[in-house]
Amino acid sequence: MENLAANRLKAQIKRDYQEWYREVSFVERDRVRAVKWAREQLLAPDEWLILDTQTTGFDNAEIVGIAVINSLGEALLNTLVRPATSIPAEVTDIHEIKDEDVKNAPIFPEIYPSVG
Numbered sequence: 001m002e003n004l005a006a007n008r009l010k011a012q013i014k015r016d017y018q019e020w021y022r023e024v025s026f027v028e029r030d031r032v033r034a035v036k037w038a039r040e041q042l043l044a045p046d047e048w049l050i051l052d053t054q055t056t057g058f059d060n061a062e063i064v065g066i067a068v069i070n071s072l073g074e075a076l077l078n079t080l081v082r083p084a085t086s087i088p089a090e091v092t093d094i095h096e097i098k099d100e101d102v103k104n105a106p107i108f109p110e111i112y113p114s115v116g
Contacts, residue, residue: 046071054095056087063108064097068115077114080105 041048054065062083068076080097082105092098 042071049076054097055091056083056085057091060085064102065095066111066115077111079111081111082107 048071050067050069052065052067052069053063055061055063062085063081064083064087065080067078070076080102082102084107087097087099087102
């Protein structure tokens, strides 16, 4: 009797999994497509850049650091940016950029033409 109950439970778990997978398999398909796209981009090294930013946080964040690097690892832009607001201490703990580091940095509108 225990065997029968265990087999029914296994069968139910399998059905539940199959149903769940049918519902979310699009996520896996999208992930596979994204990986293929990324690999294609890496094989075309003259056609991509890396953009890295540091900000004042998540809510109403402003950029405090920005870098653009080409596929050869050359920095096309690497600068601090002076935000209109203070950088919160908990954010400084993450990226180590302080208000005094950006006090003489350009504001974003001044460097924006370099980004485009």
